[in-house]
Amino acid sequence: MNTIGVLTSGGDAPGMNAAIRAVVRTSIYNNLRIMGIKQGYNGLINGNIYEMNISSVADIIHRGGTMLKTARCDEFTTEAGREKAMTVLKVFGIDGLVVIGGNGSLKGARELSKLGFPTIGIPGTIDNDLGYTDFTIGFDTAINTVIDAIGKIRDTSTSHGRANIIEVMGRHCGDIALYSGLAGGAESIIVPEEGFHIEEVCKRLIQSKNRGKLHSIILLAEGVGNIGNAYELGDEIQKYTDIDTRVTILGHLQRGGSPTAFDRIIASKMGAKAVEILMEGKTSRALGIKSNKVFDMDIEEALSVENKFDTETYELTKILSI
Template sequence: MSIKSIAVLTSGGDSQGMNAAVRAVVRSALYRGLEVYAVQRGYYGLIHDDIRKMDLRSVGDIIQRGGTILQTARCEEFRTLEGQQKAAENLRKRGIEGVVVIGGDGSYQGAYKLSLQGIKTMGLPGTIDNDIPFTDYTIGFDTAVSIVVDAINKLRDTMTSHERSSVVEVMGRHCGDIALYAGLASGAEAILVPEVDFDLNKIATRMKDHFNAGKKHGIIVVAEGVGTGEDISKKLNEQSGLDSRVTVLGHIQRGGTPTHNDRILASRLGDFAVSQLLEGKSGKACGIIEGKLVATDIEKVVNTKKAMRMDLFELAMRLSQ
């Protein structure tokens, strides 16, 4: 029997394009004749019954906005079986049969737990880190990389003026994709990521050689998972004798207007999630691989580590010589 009512929530760290995804889910569901509800503050809102009905105007003028109009919050109670049962019961009493969860790995795990309670669930990859497997890109990643590239462009101007190196620390505790893509797009001299071992002494020697050959600046992009920018800069200065300065971009990477790529990706995935629920699917993670929309078992997604694009890393290294 086809479902008649669904809800949408955002969970975990916010990412640009979440609002575009919420808009797509709501309007796609309404177009197909479904009732749609929004859950405020993620799984916390599910447990505390912070749920409201949506219409077309509820998601007007949000496709271009960063963050999430539904807010997001941590919820330790949802980690318990009792919390999961309470959340499912709140949905059932409103007649809500399916939920679209927009978030990262932790959000996906919550969606899987909710599916075990008999609620049909779909996950959308909303995280700037691009660390979700079985999708080439996550919602917010393109915008975050664009922000980092723009910052590096500005830093390069002032570093050249002072003949210094710049160490740029970006987000990515376990996945170095932001550092990799931004570093490649910026022509960085070195890219340090958790997935690849590195030798700071060799990097320092190479940068010193570059400066001795007449280069006037240097850019090192560091994913936070390999260490702080301050520590990396200090060691580079000690080993090379150069004067490097640190910029930590922090949460600025999560804010701002989403790029057209993130808006389109979010729109496609949101519509796809609704269609999957209408087909009776559940416990799936929606993604995009080589331009095609795919749905993979959430249990498989959360138990798989995403492989790094070593071809891009090696390309960046070849071009930085």
């Protein structure tokens, strides 16, 4: 192992830069060359690659997004595209690859491993939708961004006596809504993993209003598919309760911002661990964190682990929001 490549793929997540920094500096510390691959698998196929040094990653640990950029790449999903990527890796003399990204990115790492190329996956996605690890890089920052938004929306909501629906990201995983809703004191949390009854939401709103509460916060995960959009839900709630209801869709605001200390720490640990694993001659491994410890496991096995929803925490939110 003489030269390592690193790329970020899929949606960006706060903490990716911290992971890149750790990969680069751990490589250099161990007298390895490190090549940065820009724009994910698309950049890999097109040879958008350059050699990095210590200064390449100076002053990035606190920055959101990814300095290596990211892009979707349909070509990489084809056999021909992956063969082209293998050729590019050989041309640039890269002996091992670190891939930072979500589910799709780790699947790409798995495919390169199947072709015999040493590849390690680091989970970087705000969705926290990979079941094999407790947390993914970027998730903690995203929920703190949502909590900050809840506080601001609560201020104006209280002034006008309104209910506010806040739609958050997460694809088909309700973790952002669940954890930010618990920490932000939401009255109702609507997630794709649990059944939704508008009557229950309306009942909670009316009960809160009757006991003198001046505002209500409803957290809605974007992956809930049986209620229409957030604005249609708001119209329905207002019709049933006669409570002025407004909608805020946070969107890509949740992807940006300076990563939290937690995200910087786990990203740094995983980035360093990825280099160590490659130096040991391992391949087709996915990194994760459980009980505050970084571990690695077979990437095929990791991707097959079901992402189980935290029903215990969900039930707790119901108890605490009475």
